[in-house]
Amino acid sequence: MFVMRVYRTVRGLVVETDGGFRLVPGGDWDGLINADDVPAPLRNATPCPPPAASELVAPIGTQEVWAAGVTYYRSRDARMEEAQEAGGGDFYARVYDAPRPELFFKATPQRVVGPGGVVRMRRDAAWNVPEPELTLVLNAGGTIVGYTVGNDMSSRDIEGENPLYLPQAKVYDGSCAIGPCVLLAHEPLAGDTRIVLEIGRDNDIAFRGATTISQIRRPLVELVEYLYRETSFPTGCLLMTGTGIVPPSDFTLQRDDEVRVTIEPIGTLINRVG
DSSP states (O other): OOEEEEEEETTEEEEEETTEEEEEETOOHHHHHTOSSSOHHHHTOEEOOOOOGGGEEOSOSSOEEEEEESOSHHHHHHHHHHHHHTTOOSHHHHHHHSSSOEEEEEEOGGGEEOTTOEEOOOTTOSOEEOOEEEEEEEOTTSOEEEEEEEEEOEEHHHHHHOGGGHHHHHOSTTOEEEEEEEEEESSOOOTTOEEEEEEEETTEEEEEEEEEGGGOSSOHHHHHHHHHSSOOOTTOEEEEOOOSOOOOTTOOOOTTOEEEEEETTTEEEEEEEO
């Protein structure tokens, strides 16, 4: 598999290949995502040390972030539990089995948190969880050009109370994190690619879970096709593909928790909860 990881840093783009790390000062992120081929500046970058964690910023330019929901069986069950606790219906089961997927807007670039940043819980919510998700990097034409790690922060009590409250449960400042890089690859990721979530609290692990992307019910290209069907993205888009890791109903995040989402061969996204 062709593999190249690209990091956005305060110094520019840092490219990682089997040959090591190379720096592209002031690199054009939107141009990279929409290039017909790997741009010459990436091939001709100068050698550099690996980027420090403190240098990393979110790997996004002017793209919007969207998300797909109820793509895993476990997510379907969890969303039904939320609705049932609040007296809702079985609409999540219908979405899981329906031809049309659930797609919703998640974040503008300025609301996206990068590696090492602080993700937020809503102050008017009592049940907050991270949702670790494989995130597709799409160009303007709707082609999958790469992959990154995403955390779709969610307020489960608000979402379960009424499906019309989904934007309030999902879209707010600090509710979306991506990173640490984008994996550019010519081939799809293998079905056994693992997503691992760890939540650290007081020097211990408060929760750990794992799944594989083979558990996503819908083909990734189908999610992309529906997203681009009647909506244009001039510089591309990022699409979170849903979660198959759901903490138990008695678990909620606390301030200063550390959320670690690992998807190899992409890397680990680490954020503190604020």
